[in-house]
Amino acid sequence: MTGATGLTGSGNGRRGRRPGRPDTRAAILAAARERFGSAGFGGTTIRAVAADAGVDAALVHHYFGSKDDLFVAALELPVDPRVVIAERVVGPSAGRPDGAGELLLRGVLSVWDDPGARPALLAMVRRVMEPGGEQLFRDGFVRVVLLPLGEAIGVDRPQLRMSLVASQVLGLIVLRYVVRLEPLASLDVDALVAAYAPAVQRYLSGPLG
Structure with missing residues (x-):
């Protein structure tokens, strides 16, 4: 993700994503927070987060997009x-x-x-x-x-x-x-x-x- 396109595309492009089932999203976010906290950003993969949450990796991509997007979501900030x-x-x-x-x-x-x-x-x-x-x-x-x-x-x-x-x-x-x-x-x-x-x-x- 480089340049202005990477910055603006990741944030604005995700505003309309469907929320998904709350329990599934919560499980993914909990797994992501644990992974990012223990393995760091570089050591965390979407596939590993999906395995920890008990879901398919495609579902993580569907709900959250890229690993960058998942990281920001896992921070639980009020704004991106x-x-x-x-x-x-x-x-x-x-x-x-x-x-x-x-x-x-x-x-x-x-x-x-x-x-x-x-x-x-x-x-x-x-x-x-x-x-x-x-x-x-x-x-x-x-x-x-x-x-x-x-x-x-x-x-x-x-x-x-x-x-x-x-x-x-x-x-x-x-x-x-x-x-x-x-x-x-x-x-x-x-x-x-x-x-x-x-x-x-x-x-x-x-x-x-």
Whole structure:
């Protein structure tokens, strides 16, 4: 999955998928969470998840599509982060990383500042901090969400640059929403973006030494 097509296609293309039987979907998602948590993204296959759930692999593809889609569904987030990124960042910045740092931060903060979305997002961050959670973040979120973003906006050395972006964004999320460190937790969005965007932008397009 590369470029803007990979980012936008996976998110928007799945909105109309039929929900399927709740018990079957629940079993698949439970098996996927267990597999992703223990084997990481790279070590997880659709076939293995299907076997754990006691269903055919074709049924997993039918309900969830690709492994990327299954991973995002297993996180149980209120929004698909790929859709948010595609709408707020890739569209305006496709093929050119200039200005993408501010757009990315505003997109992330808009989701986290939604009271209805925050409980599920907090649960996801706490899972990342648990044993095995580092695999979900490293092999899953960075690969599925951030690397395609870097490729879509045309950054060079996307693996390095998007890892640096991840360190900045995750640190902000943990301190503002999990630890609730003041005055960071109460700072308004414009002030946060003004403080963080230059660093994120440098990671996207500036010299790295």
